[in-house]
Amino acid sequence: MMRAFSIFLILSFLTVLVFGADQKGCTFSKHLDSKAKKGEAQLEVLKGKRFKATDKYYSYDIGICSPAVDTEDTDKDIGVLQVNKTDPSQTKIVGRISSADIMSGPDWVILEYNKGDTYGSHCRGEDGNTPEQRRARIMFICDMSAPDEVATVLEEQNNKTDACYYLFEINTAAVCKKQPLITVGLSVGSILLIVFFCVAAVYLLAGCLYNRFVMHAKGMEQIPNLSFWEDFGNLEADGCDLVCRSRKSRQPRTYKGIGDDQLGESDTPNTDEHLLPM
Template structure:
């Protein structure tokens, strides 16, 4: 029950958002729900751009008529003849026949149902494709016309480009964290400082120690160097520090016969 209720809420929210897009004079007949591309151009909706080349001037609106209050209120892209200003502008695409595609950092907005060609492109209707690309350094949006594909048998279109930072992906916040080694060093340093403070206070105020005797475990740290040397001598050195004792037997000098006293035990015999 709760899952169905959640689905209904999501459906009504999407329908409301879709109606908001339609009410902004940008209708996507092929799109049945709100897409990420629609959200990406939300900040561009209602803006108008103009540009010109050697022969024509172009007016473009993003989900809004290119010119406000003219006869062709649905015209999203208009083409004006610079050399014949009295000529009616050519409608290239309409806001009521829009289509949209998107990628990670771009949106392709297409306006269809423009004025039909007369002599080429199979007399099909004109259309405009506006490639909205990411440019993080763009202060103001810039409009360029890239080409007019009108030498084909079908699918002819005008290709425009708008560089803006609106469609750039949002970069995640960079969080600076401490490594495991840094945490261990901080903890070790804190323990050493706490040991010194508590030990110094105890020796000074409880044991009434003076001078170097106030240092915690002063006798231990005093002999610490000697203890290190003994440990290194025991573990690292391969040669014994003491020479092995050699057996020293009875020498010949002790076995020599005393010439003055004679040989053997003759002096012990009775006369």
């Protein structure tokens, strides 16, 4: 048992020695702020992947924080390697993993490799004499619908006196901002409505059963508190009248009869005297 455990420890140690340098990945010493750490976290899923890109004259091997070409005789620090299509023996190191930089935004991350091979006739620096070193900028764009992660050569910016670079683009969902999970739940109003209808159903069912089997009611009489519900509309109207109306109710008109004192004496002379006996 101890022998097997010792062999396991030796194999683990050898694995670390052989592959440890390759698995260190990128170290971003220039940027230590929160944005750089966020971009590094987004890039974590893509670390160790390799891509190929081509343009008219060259092909490019790209490694994401890992060697671009995994062969015994190739420098393990190469992040991007340029290969001439017509003569594959002509290669240029575009950028090195040990000189990596990172920038990030809401839906993009840029991984930059610096300290590649020096240029020849162009990109001579500000003084026009010192040749610049090549650099690679790998731009990861958020694309949730991207079926495959494919690297594309956008441009080789070598018309400047300084800050020349190779620009690559990779569409991937790995750098997309994680959307919060949407939890579908009931609102307070929905819960109150459900409780109300449940209570109403229990009230109606229990009341009907009580009136039918205990009070021996039939037909409409089985409805609990039937007289109250029959007068419910009138009770609402009375309540509304009491609460909402501010004017006093009109008093009923009274009609008085016309008395004899209100009648004036007739101007017509009394002509009934001839009916009296003489």
